[in-house]
Amino acid sequence: MPAAAMPDDPSQAQHSRRRAAFFDRDGVLNEDVGFAHRPDQIIWMPGAREAVKRLNDAGFLVFVVTNQAGVARGLYSEEHVRTLHRWMQQELRAVRAHVDAFYHCPHHPEHGQPPYRADCACRKPEPGMLLQAMAEWPVERKGSFLIGDRDTDLQAAQRAGIDATLYRGGDLDAVVAGILARSMRGSEKR
Template sequence: MKAAVFFDRDGVLNEDIGYLYETAKFSWIPGAREAVKAVNDAGYFAFVVTNQSGVARGLYKEADIRALHIWMTEDLAKVGAHIDAFEYCPHHPKASVELYRTSCTCRKPESGMITKIMSRFPVDPARSFLIGDKFTDIEAANGAGIRGYLFEGPNLQHFVNSHLSTG
Protein backbone atom coordinates (compact mmCIF):
# COMPACT_ATOMS: atom_id res chain seq x y z
CA MET A 1 0.00 0.00 0.00
CA LYS A 2 1.24 3.42 -0.98
CA ALA A 3 0.28 6.98 -0.06
CA ALA A 4 -1.29 9.11 -2.79
CA VAL A 5 -1.95 12.73 -3.58
CA PHE A 6 -5.11 13.41 -5.59
CA PHE A 7 -4.99 16.74 -7.40
CA ASP A 8 -8.00 18.61 -8.69
CA ARG A 9 -6.98 20.04 -12.07
CA ASP A 10 -8.45 23.48 -12.83
CA GLY A 11 -7.49 25.95 -10.10
CA VAL A 12 -4.91 23.61 -8.56
CA LEU A 13 -2.56 22.38 -11.30
CA ASN A 14 -3.51 25.01 -13.86
CA GLU A 15 -5.11 28.42 -13.91
CA ASP A 16 -8.89 28.05 -13.96
CA ILE A 17 -10.08 29.93 -17.03
CA GLY A 18 -13.36 28.02 -17.33
CA TYR A 19 -13.91 25.05 -19.64
CA LEU A 20 -10.24 24.56 -20.50
CA TYR A 21 -9.46 21.99 -23.17
CA GLU A 22 -6.91 23.73 -25.43
CA THR A 23 -3.18 23.49 -24.75
CA ALA A 24 -2.67 27.01 -26.12
CA LYS A 25 -4.80 28.38 -23.24
CA PHE A 26 -3.22 26.16 -20.57
CA SER A 27 -1.12 27.84 -17.89
CA TRP A 28 0.41 25.94 -14.96
CA ILE A 29 -0.17 27.29 -11.45
CA PRO A 30 3.17 28.51 -10.02
CA GLY A 31 5.02 25.51 -8.58
CA ALA A 32 2.58 22.94 -10.03
CA ARG A 33 5.06 20.85 -12.01
CA GLU A 34 7.50 20.95 -9.12
CA ALA A 35 4.71 19.89 -6.76
CA VAL A 36 3.95 16.81 -8.85
CA LYS A 37 7.66 15.98 -8.93
CA ALA A 38 7.88 16.37 -5.14
CA VAL A 39 4.98 13.91 -4.78
CA ASN A 40 6.73 11.49 -7.14
CA ASP A 41 10.07 11.89 -5.34
CA ALA A 42 8.38 11.25 -1.97
CA GLY A 43 7.22 7.87 -3.30
CA TYR A 44 3.54 8.80 -3.41
CA PHE A 45 1.14 8.10 -6.25
CA ALA A 46 0.05 11.28 -8.09
CA PHE A 47 -3.49 11.33 -9.47
CA VAL A 48 -5.74 13.92 -11.12
CA VAL A 49 -9.51 13.94 -10.51
CA THR A 50 -11.42 16.61 -12.40
CA ASN A 51 -15.01 17.52 -13.20
CA GLN A 52 -15.30 18.32 -16.90
CA SER A 53 -18.90 19.41 -17.45
CA GLY A 54 -17.86 21.23 -20.63
CA VAL A 55 -18.39 17.88 -22.36
CA ALA A 56 -21.96 17.68 -21.03
CA ARG A 57 -22.51 21.27 -22.12
CA GLY A 58 -21.33 20.50 -25.67
CA LEU A 59 -18.33 22.84 -25.45
CA TYR A 60 -15.73 20.14 -26.19
CA LYS A 61 -15.37 16.38 -26.54
CA GLU A 62 -13.92 13.71 -24.27
CA ALA A 63 -11.13 13.30 -26.85
CA ASP A 64 -10.16 16.94 -26.16
CA ILE A 65 -9.77 16.17 -22.45
CA ARG A 66 -7.65 13.11 -23.18
CA ALA A 67 -5.48 15.12 -25.60
CA LEU A 68 -4.92 17.83 -22.97
CA HIS A 69 -3.98 15.20 -20.37
CA ILE A 70 -1.48 13.67 -22.81
CA TRP A 71 0.02 17.12 -23.35
CA MET A 72 0.20 17.67 -19.57
CA THR A 73 1.95 14.29 -19.21
CA GLU A 74 4.53 15.26 -21.83
CA ASP A 75 5.10 18.67 -20.24
CA LEU A 76 5.49 17.16 -16.76
CA ALA A 77 8.04 14.68 -18.13
CA LYS A 78 10.29 17.64 -19.04
CA VAL A 79 10.86 18.22 -15.31
CA GLY A 80 10.99 14.52 -14.44
CA ALA A 81 7.44 14.39 -13.05
CA HIS A 82 4.46 12.19 -13.86
CA ILE A 83 0.80 11.59 -13.07
CA ASP A 84 -0.05 7.95 -12.37
CA ALA A 85 -3.68 8.26 -13.54
CA PHE A 86 -6.17 10.85 -14.71
CA GLU A 87 -9.90 10.52 -14.00
CA TYR A 88 -12.50 12.98 -15.23
CA CYS A 89 -16.26 13.27 -15.01
CA PRO A 90 -17.96 14.48 -18.21
CA HIS A 91 -21.46 14.40 -16.67
CA HIS A 92 -23.85 17.06 -15.45
CA PRO A 93 -27.45 16.66 -14.26
CA LYS A 94 -28.58 19.56 -16.50
CA ALA A 95 -26.43 18.68 -19.53
CA SER A 96 -27.39 19.95 -22.95
CA VAL A 97 -25.85 16.77 -24.45
CA GLU A 98 -28.31 14.03 -23.51
CA LEU A 99 -25.66 11.27 -23.39
CA TYR A 100 -24.01 13.05 -20.43
CA ARG A 101 -27.18 14.19 -18.60
CA THR A 102 -27.10 12.23 -15.36
CA SER A 103 -26.63 12.55 -11.63
CA CYS A 104 -23.62 10.27 -11.31
CA THR A 105 -21.35 9.13 -8.50
CA CYS A 106 -18.20 10.43 -10.19
CA ARG A 107 -19.01 14.15 -10.30
CA LYS A 108 -17.54 15.91 -7.27
CA PRO A 109 -18.73 16.38 -4.53
CA GLU A 110 -19.36 12.64 -4.99
CA SER A 111 -16.27 10.49 -4.48
CA GLY A 112 -16.55 8.08 -7.42
CA MET A 113 -13.43 9.24 -9.29
CA ILE A 114 -11.31 8.81 -6.17
CA THR A 115 -12.73 5.41 -5.24
CA LYS A 116 -12.34 4.21 -8.85
CA ILE A 117 -8.63 5.01 -8.72
CA MET A 118 -8.34 3.46 -5.27
CA SER A 119 -9.82 0.22 -6.65
CA ARG A 120 -7.18 0.15 -9.42
CA PHE A 121 -4.10 1.10 -7.38
CA PRO A 122 -2.84 -0.06 -3.94
CA VAL A 123 -3.60 3.27 -2.22
CA ASP A 124 -3.26 3.63 1.55
CA PRO A 125 -6.18 5.95 2.45
CA ALA A 126 -4.76 6.75 5.89
CA ARG A 127 -1.67 8.37 4.32
CA SER A 128 -3.38 9.88 1.26
CA PHE A 129 -4.98 13.25 0.63
CA LEU A 130 -6.60 15.42 -2.01
CA ILE A 131 -5.75 19.00 -2.91
CA GLY A 132 -8.64 21.00 -4.30
CA ASP A 133 -9.70 24.60 -4.72
CA LYS A 134 -13.39 24.16 -3.91
CA PHE A 135 -15.28 22.74 -0.95
CA THR A 136 -16.83 20.14 -3.30
CA ASP A 137 -13.30 18.72 -3.72
CA ILE A 138 -12.91 18.41 0.04
CA GLU A 139 -16.34 16.76 0.29
CA ALA A 140 -15.31 14.20 -2.34
CA ALA A 141 -12.10 13.45 -0.42
CA ASN A 142 -13.99 12.99 2.84
CA GLY A 143 -16.50 10.70 1.10
CA ALA A 144 -13.62 8.52 -0.11
CA GLY A 145 -12.11 8.34 3.38
CA ILE A 146 -9.09 10.55 2.73
CA ARG A 147 -8.14 14.02 3.93
CA GLY A 148 -8.80 17.04 1.75
CA TYR A 149 -6.88 20.31 1.74
CA LEU A 150 -8.11 23.56 0.23
CA PHE A 151 -5.50 25.23 -1.99
CA GLU A 152 -5.87 28.98 -2.28
CA GLY A 153 -2.50 29.75 -3.86
CA PRO A 154 -0.12 31.15 -4.60
CA ASN A 155 2.48 28.34 -4.99
CA LEU A 156 1.48 24.69 -5.23
CA GLN A 157 4.99 23.35 -4.55
CA HIS A 158 5.16 25.10 -1.17
CA PHE A 159 1.63 23.95 -0.32
CA VAL A 160 2.35 20.32 -1.26
CA ASN A 161 5.67 20.27 0.60
CA SER A 162 3.95 21.46 3.78
CA HIS A 163 1.51 18.54 3.57
CA LEU A 164 3.89 15.80 2.40
CA SER A 165 5.73 15.95 5.68
CA THR A 166 2.46 15.44 7.59
CA GLY A 167 0.53 13.53 4.93
Protein backbone atom coordinates (compact mmCIF):
# COMPACT_ATOMS: atom_id res chain seq x y z
CA MET A 1 0.00 0.00 0.00
CA PRO A 2 1.48 3.37 -0.91
CA ALA A 3 2.17 5.84 1.82
CA ALA A 4 0.23 9.08 1.67
CA ALA A 5 1.09 12.24 3.46
CA MET A 6 -0.49 15.52 4.30
CA PRO A 7 -3.82 15.74 2.54
CA ASP A 8 -4.82 19.32 3.24
CA ASP A 9 -8.46 18.40 3.80
CA PRO A 10 -9.52 14.81 3.15
CA SER A 11 -13.11 15.81 3.95
CA GLN A 12 -13.03 17.45 0.50
CA ALA A 13 -14.05 14.01 -0.74
CA GLN A 14 -17.58 15.05 0.15
CA HIS A 15 -17.47 17.85 -2.44
CA SER A 16 -17.97 17.64 -6.19
CA ARG A 17 -15.46 15.83 -8.34
CA ARG A 18 -12.47 17.71 -9.77
CA ARG A 19 -9.82 17.04 -12.34
CA ALA A 20 -6.42 16.15 -10.95
CA ALA A 21 -2.81 16.56 -11.99
CA PHE A 22 -0.34 13.91 -10.87
CA PHE A 23 3.38 14.71 -10.88
CA ASP A 24 6.28 12.36 -10.61
CA ARG A 25 8.74 14.03 -8.26
CA ASP A 26 12.40 13.40 -9.15
CA GLY A 27 13.08 14.48 -12.72
CA VAL A 28 9.82 16.43 -13.01
CA LEU A 29 9.32 18.77 -10.03
CA ASN A 30 12.98 18.66 -9.04
CA GLU A 31 16.20 17.58 -10.68
CA ASP A 32 16.86 13.86 -10.32
CA VAL A 33 20.09 13.76 -8.31
CA GLY A 34 19.63 10.12 -7.28
CA PHE A 35 17.88 9.22 -4.04
CA ALA A 36 17.12 12.78 -2.91
CA HIS A 37 15.86 12.85 0.67
CA ARG A 38 17.04 16.19 2.09
CA PRO A 39 16.07 19.78 1.24
CA ASP A 40 19.67 20.64 0.31
CA GLN A 41 19.42 18.07 -2.51
CA ILE A 42 16.37 19.69 -4.12
CA ILE A 43 16.84 21.88 -7.15
CA TRP A 44 13.42 22.80 -8.50
CA MET A 45 12.92 22.28 -12.22
CA PRO A 46 12.29 25.51 -14.18
CA GLY A 47 8.66 26.54 -13.79
CA ALA A 48 7.81 23.71 -11.37
CA ARG A 49 6.36 25.84 -8.57
CA GLU A 50 4.56 28.04 -11.10
CA ALA A 51 3.06 24.94 -12.75
CA VAL A 52 1.61 23.77 -9.43
CA LYS A 53 0.18 27.25 -8.81
CA ARG A 54 -1.33 27.34 -12.32
CA LEU A 55 -3.10 24.05 -11.60
CA ASN A 56 -4.26 25.22 -8.15
CA ASP A 57 -5.67 28.38 -9.73
CA ALA A 58 -7.41 26.31 -12.43
CA GLY A 59 -9.20 24.26 -9.76
CA PHE A 60 -7.22 21.03 -10.18
CA LEU A 61 -6.30 18.74 -7.34
CA VAL A 62 -2.51 18.28 -7.37
CA PHE A 63 -0.75 15.11 -6.26
CA VAL A 64 2.84 13.89 -6.20
CA VAL A 65 3.33 10.16 -6.85
CA THR A 66 6.91 9.03 -6.38
CA ASN A 67 8.78 5.74 -6.19
CA GLN A 68 11.24 5.96 -3.30
CA ALA A 69 13.34 2.81 -3.56
CA GLY A 70 15.98 4.47 -1.39
CA VAL A 71 13.82 3.44 1.57
CA ALA A 72 13.94 -0.24 0.57
CA ARG A 73 17.68 0.08 -0.09
CA GLY A 74 18.20 1.44 3.44
CA LEU A 75 19.57 4.79 2.25
CA TYR A 76 16.95 6.80 4.15
CA SER A 77 13.69 6.29 6.03
CA GLU A 78 10.06 7.01 5.22
CA GLU A 79 10.25 9.81 7.79
CA HIS A 80 12.98 11.42 5.66
CA VAL A 81 10.58 11.26 2.68
CA ARG A 82 7.72 12.80 4.69
CA THR A 83 10.01 15.54 6.08
CA LEU A 84 11.22 16.42 2.59
CA HIS A 85 7.63 16.58 1.33
CA ARG A 86 6.68 18.92 4.18
CA TRP A 87 9.61 21.16 3.20
CA MET A 88 8.54 21.08 -0.47
CA GLN A 89 5.03 22.06 0.62
CA GLN A 90 6.45 25.06 2.52
CA GLU A 91 8.43 26.10 -0.55
CA LEU A 92 5.26 25.89 -2.66
CA ARG A 93 3.21 27.86 -0.15
CA ALA A 94 5.75 30.69 -0.45
CA VAL A 95 4.45 31.20 -4.03
CA ARG A 96 0.81 30.58 -2.98
CA ALA A 97 0.78 27.06 -4.38
CA HIS A 98 0.23 23.68 -2.76
CA VAL A 99 0.15 19.93 -3.35
CA ASP A 100 -3.03 18.34 -2.05
CA ALA A 101 -1.27 15.09 -1.12
CA PHE A 102 2.07 13.36 -1.56
CA TYR A 103 2.13 9.60 -2.16
CA HIS A 104 5.30 7.54 -2.13
CA CYS A 105 6.14 3.89 -2.68
CA PRO A 106 8.96 2.71 -0.36
CA HIS A 107 9.14 -0.78 -1.91
CA HIS A 108 11.48 -2.50 -4.31
CA PRO A 109 11.07 -6.05 -5.61
CA GLU A 110 14.81 -6.90 -5.43
CA HIS A 111 16.42 -4.70 -2.76
CA GLY A 112 16.15 -4.41 1.01
CA GLN A 113 14.39 -6.46 3.62
CA PRO A 114 10.68 -7.07 4.26
CA PRO A 115 8.43 -5.21 4.48
CA TYR A 116 10.17 -2.98 1.96
CA ARG A 117 11.50 -5.74 -0.29
CA ALA A 118 8.21 -6.55 -1.97
CA ASP A 119 6.33 -6.70 -5.22
CA CYS A 120 3.55 -4.24 -4.62
CA ALA A 121 0.67 -2.51 -6.37
CA CYS A 122 2.03 0.98 -5.66
CA ARG A 123 5.45 0.97 -7.34
CA LYS A 124 5.12 2.54 -10.76
CA PRO A 125 4.41 1.22 -13.39
CA GLU A 126 1.66 -0.17 -11.15
CA PRO A 127 -1.12 2.38 -10.58
CA GLY A 128 -1.57 1.96 -6.82
CA MET A 129 -0.58 5.48 -5.75
CA LEU A 130 -2.85 7.06 -8.37
CA LEU A 131 -5.74 4.76 -7.48
CA GLN A 132 -5.30 5.52 -3.78
CA ALA A 133 -5.47 9.27 -4.48
CA MET A 134 -8.57 8.70 -6.62
CA ALA A 135 -10.19 6.75 -3.78
CA GLU A 136 -9.30 9.31 -1.10
CA TRP A 137 -10.08 12.47 -3.07
CA PRO A 138 -12.96 13.49 -5.37
CA VAL A 139 -11.01 12.94 -8.60
CA GLU A 140 -12.76 13.18 -11.96
CA ARG A 141 -10.70 10.91 -14.21
CA LYS A 142 -11.83 12.61 -17.40
CA GLY A 143 -9.49 15.55 -17.88
CA SER A 144 -7.03 14.35 -15.23
CA PHE A 145 -3.44 13.68 -16.22
CA LEU A 146 0.04 12.71 -15.05
CA ILE A 147 3.37 14.27 -15.97
CA GLY A 148 6.34 11.94 -15.64
CA ASP A 149 9.85 11.53 -16.99
CA ARG A 150 9.89 7.74 -17.43
CA ASP A 151 7.87 5.16 -19.29
CA THR A 152 6.91 3.61 -15.95
CA ASP A 153 5.15 6.86 -15.01
CA LEU A 154 3.17 6.83 -18.26
CA GLN A 155 2.26 3.16 -17.80
CA ALA A 156 0.93 3.85 -14.30
CA ALA A 157 -1.26 6.64 -15.67
CA GLN A 158 -2.56 4.44 -18.47
CA ARG A 159 -3.38 1.65 -15.98
CA ALA A 160 -5.22 4.20 -13.81
CA GLY A 161 -7.24 5.39 -16.81
CA ILE A 162 -5.86 8.92 -17.19
CA ASP A 163 -3.78 10.78 -19.78
CA ALA A 164 -0.04 11.18 -19.42
CA THR A 165 2.66 13.46 -20.74
CA LEU A 166 6.35 12.58 -20.95
CA TYR A 167 8.37 15.47 -19.55
CA ARG A 168 11.75 15.88 -21.23
CA GLY A 169 12.91 18.94 -19.32
CA GLY A 170 12.45 22.65 -19.88
CA ASP A 171 9.84 24.98 -18.43
CA LEU A 172 7.33 22.79 -16.59
CA ASP A 173 4.86 25.66 -16.33
CA ALA A 174 4.85 25.95 -20.15
CA VAL A 175 4.19 22.21 -20.41
CA VAL A 176 1.23 22.50 -18.01
CA ALA A 177 -0.08 25.60 -19.81
CA GLY A 178 -0.02 23.61 -23.07
CA ILE A 179 -1.89 20.69 -21.52
CA LEU A 180 -4.54 23.02 -20.12
CA ALA A 181 -4.90 24.85 -23.45
CA ARG A 182 -5.40 21.55 -25.31
CA SER A 183 -7.91 20.47 -22.68
CA MET A 184 -9.89 23.70 -23.12
CA ARG A 185 -9.89 23.35 -26.92
CA GLY A 186 -11.08 19.77 -26.57
CA SER A 187 -13.96 20.72 -24.29
CA GLU A 188 -15.02 23.54 -26.62
CA LYS A 189 -15.44 21.05 -29.48
CA ARG A 190 -18.06 19.09 -27.56
